[in-house]
Amino acid sequence: MHVALLGSEQDPQIQHIAQALRQRDIPxxxxxxxxxxxxxxxxxxxxxxxxxIHFSSSSLCDQPRVTFSNTKAAYWHEYLPGELPDEGVKDATLDGKAQDKRARAAEHYGWTEQERASTLLCWFSYADIKWVNPIDAVRSHQCKPYQSRIAGKLGAHIPYTFVGNAPEVATQFCNNMREVIYKPVRGGRTAQFVNKQPNMRPLLNTLLSERPVTFQKYIAGVNIRSYVLGNDVLSVQIDSSELDYRNDDNASVSVTIIPNDVQQLAVKICKALGMHWCAIDWRKSAKGKYFFLEANPSPYFLKVENDTGLDVTEKLVALLAKT
Structure with missing residues (x-):
């Protein structure tokens, strides 16, 4: 029985998990x-x-093919779309015919990607594989407000939040909060402070005419990240001078212990979102209250593990190896 690793073979985290499986003689x-x-x-x-699943190279698998049913578990690290052909890249210097050709190529690429994704779904949805994590959990992360609603129902503290593109409501929300941050609904970019002004409406009209946004009340405090692996919770504190520590190359990480009730809540959130493991980001206020921000179903952990000595790898491989 094999374990599947979904991601780039050049990715350090994939290579790290592969080495850990190899040391355990797990194909x-x-x-x-x-x-x-x-x-x-x-x-x-x-x-x-x-x-x-058929392989063209022995570097990807020790066998030329593996059945879905002989894949006992799969580690979802990263889904990478197919490469966009050069013909699909716009170039304003091209004449009309060349632009039309590229537009058709881009349209064909989009259709091809849909066909690839639909075929892969046969594999992603195969019930006998223990997906760590399943595609539904990955999709839930693409709608962070959904995650917040689930966590809130379980008793988590949630920052006051507005999601949408209605400028009149966003203006009222921002005016009612002392400090407000905004970030993408789906994610992929870091959070920023809203530039509070006496008249917010023109600024918000411009911003929200482009895309919907998540606005949240800013919670002063420290960043806590909890890695939930089954019933185990490993937590770190991330100290940074930036609003979003992902923008800070000098952010420091240290092991921390969170209260038992927050640990139990983290396990409940992970399971309620259909995950076997995740990284939950909290904001710990000055009064010691933990605010839920998000649960990442495919988090990076290698740097944290190297910096702190927390053995996330051992517990993650144990999840993959357990039937």
Missing amino acids: FYIANTRYFGTTWTISYDPDFDDGL
């Missing part, structure tokens, strides 16, 4: 979705509800 294969259709392919039979 594995690496599936980089960017090269789905070239270095590896899928054949699926809905009548038998099973499929095969």
Whole structure:
């Protein structure tokens, strides 16, 4: 029985997990979705509800093919879309015919990506594989307000939040808060402070005409990240002078212990979101109250592990190896 590693074979975290599995003599294969259709392919039979993953190189797997049913677990690190062909890149210097050609190429690329994703879904949704984490959990992370609603129902403290693109409501929300941050609804970019002004409406009209935004009351305090692995919780404090520590190359990480009730809440949130493991980001206020920010189903942990000595790897591999 194999363990699948979903991500780039060049990614340090994938290489690290692969080495840990190798040391335990657990067979594995690496599936980089960017090269789905070239270095590896899928054949699926809905009548038998099973499929095969075919590999073109022994560096990806010790066997030329592995069935879905012989994949006992899969580690979801990163989904990478296929490479956009040069013809799909816009160039204002090209004439009309060349631009049309590139537009058609980009449209074809979009359709091809949909077909690739739909085929991969046969694998991602295969019930007998223990996905760590499953695709539904990954999708829930793409809508952080949904995560907040689930966490709030379980008793987590949630910062006052507004999500949407209605400028009149956003203006009222920002005016009612002393300090407000804004960030993407889906994620992918770091949080920023709202530039409070006597008349917020023109600024918000411009911002929200482009895209919906998540606004939150700023919580003064410290950053806590809890790695939840089954029933185990490993936490670190991240000290930074920046609003979002991801912008701070000098951010420092140290092991911390969070209260038992917050640990239990972290496990409940992880399970309620359909995850086997995750990294929960909290904001700990000056009064010691923990505010839930998000639960990441495919977090980076290698640097934290190297900086602190926390053994996330051992517990993660144990999750993958456990039947």
